Amino acid sequence: MLMLGQTIFNGIVIGSLYALVALGLVIVFKSTNRINFAYGQMAMFSTFIGYTLLAKFHLPFMLAFIGALVFSALLAVLVRNILRPAKSESSVIVATLALYMIFTAVAGIIWGWDPVSFPQVFTGEPFSVFGIIMRPNDLFNILLTVILMLMLFLFFKFNLNGIAMRALSQNLVTTSLMGASVNKLFTITWAISGILGGVAGILVAPTSFLDTNLMAVFLLKAFTAAVLGGFTSYPGVVIGGLSLGVMEGLVSSYISTDLMDTFAFVLLIIVLLIRPEGILGKRIRMLGKTSSTEESGEFDSSRPGMSMRKKLAFLIVSIALPFVFQGNTYILYFAVLTGIYMILAIGLDFLVGYTGKISLGHAALLAIGAYSSVILTSKVGFPFWLALLSAGIITGLVGLLLGFAALRLSGLYLAIVTLGLGTAVPQILLKWDEVTNGYTGLHAAIPSIGFFIIDTEFEMYFLVLAIVIVTIIVTNNILRSKIGRAFVALRDSEAGAEAMGVQLAKYQILAFVISAFFAGIAGSLYAHVVGFISPADFSIWNSLLFISMLFIGGVASIPGAMLGAAFMTMVPIFFAGSKSISAILFGGALLIIILFFPSGLAGFYKVGLNIGKRLFSRNSIGLKGPAEEEGTNVATRNK
């Protein structure tokens, strides 16, 4: 009984922090319809500012606390302004992911990657109430959370700005017609959200250590709390946070501590499948369903493909490359990795580009492919080629399950669930060490086909090249058939597609299966090429890199996916050793591209080509006369 009381008390302490972060997310979501995946990293950053004020400038705690909160509010307003050009929901999601990368990397550069310890607000002796041990700091957490919630409640109820903000969440145009300054209200909303995050960060930091990952898992839990309470109701979100904290405590004391972190993810899935509107929420309008303003990649199933000459050039270059760099295993190794990521990115594009479904957890699928392949070769004794195929099929089956779950989720919810998958799978791999060998990881067998052993980078290059080519051909065939058209039709208009006889469920699930299959193949190749895998290879960070590949390269375009993969693999070479610089570069590139150049690098190429053409034809008008100009036009059209 005593233990139960203690567990519940501890649960409420941690749950009130979940509630704070969840409230910060929901306030912004309700008034601006934007979801901020960088929220956790912003809180982490503000906490570091607080840490600097404390440790470097030796300010008293309260001053440092307030300083950090002011910074946090300003940072949130800055983020709000950065996100302003974003047009669609998916571009907001991706832009906040870019900010996630940038904040993490900048914090890493300033404060280093090693954890530091952060002091508690109150360091008094713990005391006991009815046998439950409480520390003054715990009570401070709960008290502060309650005060903040009360203040928010009063603000929304009685302050004119608060009332206007409630009106705003109902109807933006009418509220602005009533004379409320939308801009000012949005700024206030984001500032409040920033303060809540800052408070949570400073309260969370003493419970563990302060490092760049402080809020990563926390954010997922806040999402769970928000979903649990219903994304739209403030009291619901608070109840969601508290009950998540208590339930987690119960699971870890009575079932297993190992399950604690994955519990949130499992709960998230269950809630979304059974009661997506949460405890107190109303059914929110499903994000992503109405794609009227969405920028989507153009599609033409009968566009002439690459000319024979280009195909040949591509083939010659890719075959010649390893001979040129035969002695340089370093470059060959990265070329092989690039090929593997190309397969993954093309697969991911089936979802993100062609079907319009987001996946923020593709590293989890890569991991499933990699581990299945290694286990099948080393423990079951499968030959490499069979393990490769099986890895694809096993991961494809996982994709099937994900596809079924995704039928009921769209936009925001799908993003949260896949983010959850991406967070949960590496943790499961860590904990399930009889099979996966935990932290230590697994060695992968050297790939061989028949008697031919593939053990040099030079040979691996050709193995991967062959699979990349098959991937491109198959993808092209699928996209240029009724299947590809059905994907894009569903993306553009679900109602229209269904009226034309496209089975929504079948094609949506098929897109997940194809995407997962390619991820599995890529995972298997990754494992056998690198020779060693551990959970750290498949963290949520990698999932973010994969989604960045697509958007940087250009969505809904095979060359786009390939360019993106090449960019993301090759750039770190030039900044060898500096994870931070390349992360800032990726994050920055991603942010600029998502906000201003929706068609990515592949789009740059097209724009460049057009400018080139125009210059060329203008020259020909002046120099050669109209007849020849027509000739050049025909020539360019035939290309």
Place this chain on the structure above:
Amino acid sequence: MSLLEINNISISFVGLKAIDSLSFSVDEGSTVGLIGPNGAGKTTVFNCIARYFKPDQGQILFRGEDLLAFKPHEVIEKGIARTFQNMELFRSMTVQDNLLVGQHSRVNTGFFINAFSLRKKKINESQIKDKAAAVMDRFGLTPYANSRVISLPYGIQKKVEFARALVSEPKLILLDEPAAGMNPNETEEITELIKQLRSVDGITVLLVEHDMKLVRSICDEINVIDFGRKIAHGTPEEISRNPQVIEAYLGRQEENEYARA
């Protein structure tokens, strides 16, 4: 025998009765109009036939078969194609591709046939492209075949949606305000195209439209609904003289006087 038979269907949304014990039928080969003031429930009837909504009660028979047993994507296989009031085109695709998706239910190639581009796929693709080309030619859409729908003017988009419904070779076409927002020239073109559905293809048409001139010129019979109930049925001449219909559109005499006072 009637091709489509609506028997006593009702549907309510949060307490509001959108359709109230509505019955009417559409004879094979005829062109039937469904008219009524805004909010009368015309589009809801379409959505029930297209299986987006399930009526709370009643029956919808198509060629004697219970339509309510099928899913939305199966309706077109039965031979019913539709257009939407607010257009549900595939905006990022070309006009040709829109018409190819329109034939989705007519292509039965499996996944691997498509993935490896086997002979059967190529034959199928060229067949549906020919069909799409024929319909585009008839609708004057050939110059736009390779343009993205989103880049085309509204009037052309409307025609693309009409063409997309026709290309599936349906027995019955449901047209939801095909002339809405069109200028007189475009409306005339659309009128001609609808007339051709009967004279050239022998397709039955159920039409929702506010343009009374269009409705009168092409419909054999008209059903008028208001507040989800059928208030009149008859030939265009009968309907234009029906006092109840005039009342539904213009309001009752006393009410108007009351409002003026």
